[in-house]
Amino acid sequence: MILIDDDQLIRLSWKLSARKKEVPLVIFESFHAFELCFHDYSFDTPIYIDSDLGPHEKGELLAQRLKEQGFKEIHLTTSYPHFKLSDFPWLSSIRTKIPPFSE
Numbered sequence: 001m002i003l004i005d006d007d008q009l010i011r012l013s014w015k016l017s018a019r020k021k022e023v024p025l026v027i028f029e030s031f032h033a034f035e036l037c038f039h040d041y042s043f044d045t046p047i048y049i050d051s052d053l054g055p056h057e058k059g060e061l062l063a064q065r066l067k068e069q070g071f072k073e074i075h076l077t078t079s080y081p082h083f084k085l086s087d088f089p090w091l092s093s094i095r096t097k098i099p100p101f102s103e
Helices: 008-021 031-035 059-069
Strands: 002-004 026-028 047-050 074-077 093-095
Touching (some): 002 008, 026 031, 059 074
């Protein structure tokens, strides 16, 4: 499982939760950092990407690039309630920033 999020508190929360649940998790603080080594991961790896990755970097649009590269399971994490999955058919889901393994 991969998380891409620029928020240090979110990354720490996911890291601690994953450790507690013994879930393998790799965390990247930017899309660019993941892009440099995406070829190291299986296309079946679940990816959770933040909607707001900084100025001019929208996770929902960057996720489309991941889908085009071949990744199959891409989830958008956001605190914004206005997203509709139908607007972004390349996403598997749109969810809160709560780690999926802690729900």
